[in-house]
Amino acid sequence: MKRIVVIGGGSGGVMFSNRMRKEYSPDDVEIVVIERSEKHFYQPAFTLVVFGLDDPKNLIRPVKDLFFEGITLIHDEAVKIDGANNKVITGKSGELYYDYLVIATGAKLLFDETEGLQESMEADKNVFTFYNLNGAIKLRDKLKDMDGGTIVSSVCEMPIKCPAAPMKFIMMAEDTMRLKGLRNKFKFIFTTPMPAVFSREPYASKLNAIFASRGIETVANFTPSEVDHEKGVLKDFGGKEVKFDLLSITPPHGGEFVIENSENVGDAAGWVSCDKHLMVSKKFANIYGIGDAADYPTSKTASGIRKQAKVLVERLKANMKGEVSDSKYDGEIICPMLTKHKRVMFAHFNYDESISPALESYSNWILKVHMLRPLYWNLMLNGLI
Numbered sequence: 001m002k003r004i005v006v007i008g009g010g011s012g013g014v015m016f017s018n019r020m021r022k023e024y025s026p027d028d029v030e031i032v033v034i035e036r037s038e039k040h041f042y043q044p045a046f047t048l049v050v051f052g053l054d055d056p057k058n059l060i061r062p063v064k065d066l067f068f069e070g071i072t073l074i075h076d077e078a079v080k081i082d083g084a085n086n087k088v089i090t091g092k093s094g095e096l097y098y099d100y101l102v103i104a105t106g107a108k109l110l111f112d113e114t115e116g117l118q119e120s121m122e123a124d125k126n127v128f129t130f131y132n133l134n135g136a137i138k139l140r141d142k143l144k145d146m147d148g149g150t151i152v153s154s155v156c157e158m159p160i161k162c163p164a165a166p167m168k169f170i171m172m173a174e175d176t177m178r179l180k181g182l183r184n185k186f187k188f189i190f191t192t193p194m195p196a197v198f199s200r201e202p203y204a205s206k207l208n209a210i211f212a213s214r215g216i217e218t219v220a221n222f223t224p225s226e227v228d229h230e231k232g233v234l235k236d237f238g239g240k241e242v243k244f245d246l247l248s249i250t251p252p253h254g255g256e257f258v259i260e261n262s263e264n265v266g267d268a269a270g271w272v273s274c275d276k277h278l279m280v281s282k283k284f285a286n287i288y289g290i291g292d293a294a295d296y297p298t299s300k301t302a303s304g305i306r307k308q309a310k311v312l313v314e315r316l317k318a319n320m321k322g323e324v325s326d327s328k329y330d331g332e333i334i335c336p337m338l339t340k341h342k343r344v345m346f347a348h349f350n351y352d353e354s355i356s357p358a359l360e361s362y363s364n365w366i367l368k369v370h371m372l373r374p375l376y377w378n379l380m381l382n383g384l385i
């Protein structure tokens with residue numbers, strides 16, 4: 001009997017494990033998941049919570065309820081991967097040997113990497129993030145109370161989860177104030193460390209046009225070095241300053257400690273180094289990466305993970321039979337961008353090309369706001385779509 005150990009029971013860990021369970025009975029393949037948290041969050045709706053479009057209680061479920069019968073869930077922290085000896089060292093449960101290891105540890109938010117950011121967030125006054133659920137709730141409440149001022153959405157560094165989310169926030173904030181009749185009392189600014197709002201065409205041109213027509217200012221090539229919440233100033237490494245009354249910050253992201261703590265598994269930032277098509281570790285033939293944890297040069301999204309889970313199951317099945325699979329991950333992701341109330345544009349692309357046109361529509365809004373969450377809980381996590 002073969003044993004597959006999966007580290008992480010988030011979107012990637014669940015989608016992969018449930019799909020794999022459908023292929024093999026527990027008598028043939030043992031699947032063991034190591035997950036330190038008791039709760040699973042549906043992160044793509046954090047943005048919706050900020051604008052009162054979803055209820056936080058809909059976004060949390062116990063991790064243990066998400067896995068199919070026959071999958072062993074161990075609530076523990078994976079501390080180190082010993083790739084040379086095929087074992088994972090855990091915090092409380094000792095060492096776990098594997099035949100195949102799937103790393104699905106996601107991304108960590110690094111609030112302490114930008115000077116003053118942690119303190120500014122703790123002050124709970126004018127700096128918030130919607131990259132976790134508590135932050136999204138606080139930002140929602142703050143926005144509700146505002147009747148004027150400068151709202152800034154700032155990305156500290158790339159890569160981040162769902163790179164479109166900070167843009168969705170600023171476009172939706174602008175539209176919210178317009179609908180309240182307060183637009184002329186506000187200024188809206190988006191800062192990015194990149195040279196432009198978005199890199200992919202045709203979405204980049206469309207977003208530029210939206211920002212220009214709605215008076216959302218962009219400050220490009222801006223990498224925040226310091227947040228001063230008392231003065232309401234965001235500084236960058238080049239000496240530029242942006243003033244704010246409300247700052248929505250997207251903090252730097254990095255890989256998990258277990259990756260940094262393990263030899264030959266990840267890069268300097270803690271991302272798992274994998275072949276971008278074959279999903280296998282660049283150093284170990286029986287270690288795979290899925291989801292935000294991996295260094296795939298595409299957007300870190302649940303939509304991408306859904307595709308990756310299918311490919312990974314095919315590849316592992318072939319690997320276990322001593323065969324070679326021709327299933328490959330092509331980098332496909334679909335990112336729904338809320339551009340204003342009742343309008344969403346999908347950015348749909350893979351490593352090589354853009355797949356969908358840059359169109360805002362109400363049907364996309366219905367899909368994003370009303371359908372994707374139930375699809376996630378009921379179909380995607382169960383490997384049915």
Ligand SMILES: Cc1cc2nc3c(=O)[nH]c(=O)nc-3n(C[C@H](O)[C@H](O)[C@H](O)COP(=O)(O)OP(=O)(O)OC[C@H]3O[C@@H](n4cnc5c(N)ncnc54)[C@H](O)[C@@H]3O)c2cc1C
Pocket residue numbers: 007008009010011012013034035036037042043044045046047076077078079104105106107130131132161162165256258290291292293300301302303304305334335336
């Ligand atoms: C604000 C926001 C908006 C987003 N919008 C969208 C969107 O519109 N569309 C979209 O498709 N995606 C979106 N995403 C991205 C999407 O949510 C993520 O890409 C996806 O959930 C990541 O799944 P994952 O399994 O890689 O990581 P996660 O779901 O974060 O899971 C990682 C798991 O690993 C566990 N873990 C980590 N280290 C260890 C360890 N050492 N030992 C044990 N357990 C460990 C963690 O506890 C966690 O449960 C958004 C994300 C955010 C934050």
